[in-house]
Amino acid sequence: MKILFFTDTHIRGTTPANRKDNLVDTLEEKFNEVLDISNKHNVDYILHGGDLFDRPDVSISIVSRFVTILNKFKMPIYIICGNHDIYGHNPDTINRTMLGLFNSIGTVNLIDENQIVFLKKDDVTVQLTGQPYIYNIDDNNSLNRYIINDVDPKADYSIHMVHGMLLDKPFIKGIPYTLIYDIKSTKADITLSGHYHSGFGIIKSNDKYFVNPGSLIRITNSLKEIERIPQVVLIDLNDDINIKLIPLKTALPGEKILDRKKIETFIFKNERLVQFKQSIDSTVSFEKLDINEVLLEVSTAEGVAENVKEEALRRIASSQMKDLGDD
DSSP: OEEEEEOOOOBOSSOOTTBSSOHHHHHHHHHHHHHHHHHHTTOSEEEEOSOSBSSTTOOHHHHHHHHHHHTTOSSOEEEOOOTTTSSTTOGGGGGGSHHHHHHHTTSSEEOOTTOEEEEEETTEEEEEEEEOOOTTTTSGGGGGGTOOOOOOTTOSEEEEEEESOEESSOOOTTSOOEEGGGGTTOOOSEEEEESOTTOOEEEEETTEEEEEOOOSSOOSSOTHHHHOOOEEEEEEESSSEEEEEEEOTTOOOHHHHBOHHHHHHHHHHHHHHHHHHHHTTOOOOTTOOSHHHHHHHHHTOTTOOHHHHHHHHHHHHHHHHTTSSOO
């Protein structure tokens, strides 16, 4: 059985200021290359780690361009929802989103929390599970969302997909994350993760594999992104596990499509803003004007009861959806 995995495609209709190209055209080229790779390697299943879209209500004109490509895939596509795919960091809003629409028309197969799917090819059976993004996924008491405790006896292998900040080493202070070391007890043979755009590649620990190839598109304001080449993961399951990374040929060198000057300007402004915040000892995050940044700020606030956080996120989600034109 062969499986192709990629993540964080962030389909959107606009191009970030730090890119020199037309992002929609570039995304189309990459999706078509992923399609070619899947056909070249006779892949049986496609897995996507979440954040198919950059926002839950991407315009129909943009969506139509990509549904045409996705419908060309001959093999089933399984996906979990990321934080950008849903409203208010709440997976329960999925039916009001474009990803939910894709699922309802059969373009993709959405995996819900606690759902078990069995993938089969010849004599190989894979137990596939998924954990969609939820606001507290990287809390210390949420390790169970990453860990698989039971594998069906009829499954030869177990794969668990998670959209969360799974990392191989400690991260920036103040950003919740989960270390691979913390979930080493999982019974999943392969844990596939998205959300962390830089990725960490393929890590093997105690005969378990932890994989994040990084996002398929480079949209973040990071100098590290200039050096990174987007890639996909090819998983070959037969008598044993073989996993390799395949860099995309359509992905140009970072310096050709990312504006280093704009990125450095952004970093400088951000540092000045942080200094300003510290100087007035404020707990308000003035720079978090993007809705996803606001959601992150709410969900990670310290000293706030869980029921208060949940209600705040519910109200934000309701506000986001109020102009959708349906009940």
